[in-house]
């Protein structure tokens with residue numbers, strides 16, 4: 675009797691373990707460059723060799739974009755941010771699609787984050803090995819749960835990636851999680867907070883990067899009429915605008931009260947953009963308009 679139960683229990687555990695521990699194996703990777711800005715070329719993780727990728731990765735600089743819950747390669751984060759990267763620069767863009775799990779319930783998607791990030795790190799390692807990309811000219815950009823995905827990827831690469839940008843990193847299940855995106859995940863970690871306050875906010879409120887920009891105080895974005903989804907999505911919209919205009923300048927804040935009251939008077943840094951050599955630390959406030967280019 676006991677033996678049968680044990681076998682049964684083992685079978686149940688095995689059934690659950692297979693699909694929930696290998697989520698990252700379902701990741702797909704789409705490459706865009708200035709030579710193919712519209713139609714991507716998919717790279718297959720197990721088939722990365724110097725011969726197969728050398729012609730594809732034409733630039734020395736690379737960015738990797740990771741969507742959040744309910745996202746995919748098709749959701750507007752990806753065409754908007756991808757197109758903004760390709761507009762004025764010679765760059766390789768890889769869009770990661772983890773929609774197999776991102777499209778499921780929030781808790782399933784949130785649970786997939788570590789595996790999705792670890793698989794991304796393996797692909798990055800393979801591409802570095804194939805001399806297609808280099809960690810010191812690599813920028814990882816993640817929105818919502820994707821911010822924690824790029825955090826995991828960066829951690830798996832010993833924090834040696836040049837830059838990570840976290841766009842309104844997801845708060846639910848992650849806000850106080852010790853494995854959330856943090857400043858050690860890359861040489862420079864920048865966070866853009868747009869929906870960071872209160873129980874309805876989708877984004878982390880704590881400063882977790884080297885530099886944390888609180889856009890219009892970090893919550894209730896102008897033109898969003900207190901709609902949290904609108905404020906959350908504003909993170910990638912303003913980031914995309916900075917890639918082409920580089921016009922949103924933040925001032926360092928001494929404390930939360932200054933962030934909230936808009937009285938930050940410290941030194942200034944441009945939010946966003948694609949500079950690999952940014953420096954700075956602390957909380958910054960940046961004020962924007964209600965519509966593109968903000």
Ligand SMILES: *[C@@H]1O[C@H](CO)[C@@H](O)[C@H](O)[C@H]1NC(C)=O
Nearest residue numbers: 733734735764948949950951
């Ligand atoms: C790579 O990025 C740096 C900025 O961080 C820039 O100075 C350089 O021109 C870029 N290289 C190419 C090929 O665009």
